[in-house]
Amino acid sequence: MVIKKSFLTILLILAVVSASAFAQNAPYVAGESMEYEGTYSKLVLRGIEVAALKFSVEKRENSQNLLIKTEAESEGGILKLFNFKFYQRIESLVDGSTFDVLRTEKRDEQGDRIRDSIAEFDLENKKVSYVETDPNDPSRRPHTVASPLETTTHDLVTGLYQLRHMPLAVGKTFEISVSDSGLVYKVPVIVTARERKKSILGKKWCFRVEPQVFGENRLIERDGDMTIWITDDKSRIPIRANINTSIGKIVVKLKKLSYGNDRTAVAK
DSSP, rough: OOOHHHHHHHHHHHHHHHSSSSSSOOOOOTTTTTEEEEEEEETEEEEEEEEEEEEEEEEESSSSOEEEEEEEEEEEEHHHSOOEEEEEEEEEETTTTOOEEEEEEEEEEEEEEEEEEEEEETTTTTTEEEEEOOOOOOOOOOOOEEEESOOOOOOOGGGGHHHHOOOOTTOEEEEHHHHHHHEEEEEEEEEEEEEEETTTTTTEEEEEEEEESSSSSSBBOSSSSEEEEEEEESSEEEEEEEEEEHHHHHEEEEEEEOOOOSOEOOOO
16 A cells, blocks of 8 residues: 555654664664654545654674664554554664664565565675565565665665765755665755754754655655654754645654653654
């Protein structure tokens, strides 16, 4: 379903940027957690709550590696209006020294359809191997894909942390390599403006960033556009995102931010 894929993509990209939001010298910090809420609008429908995202970063025991956990789940209006339920959980294992993604495990539920998958990033041999199985039908032959890695490549939940380290400025253009379902995509990212936005953190000056995820041979092969607002400060926190397609508009807003200690911001 297009609304589901579009929404999950923007949520995951938000998670990507958010995972690096708090630390000045490292892209991920154990103990951080973020929560977003997504609403849907089209014609007479305005601001219908449709889904939520939760993610956290934790350090693996007895290891320098980090585990980034992301959950996206349907809720509210999408269940009533479209009679559609989805849930996606992604666990990304990241090298705590180089911040390269090593392994991605995913559970994808769309109604009665369930798929489990594992992507292994073989950095030495420069390839990613993807295996997808159907837990409802263990006898079904696994779906496999393998692709070469030409440059540093991330999964959907680790890809855009690079923005944290890049000198964002109006007019800047970057390209990030992202692997999803065993395929590898080049994602151009354009910084188009600097604007002030209201959020749970107050009114913040933000960079308006536009990842080019829509179009032929891209993450979402249909017409549309995506915009993310990232605070113009050392934290670089993504506070809002808009996605527009022919099926309507989805707005994603930061609802809760936790630094892994007593400092927590919650939408009122």
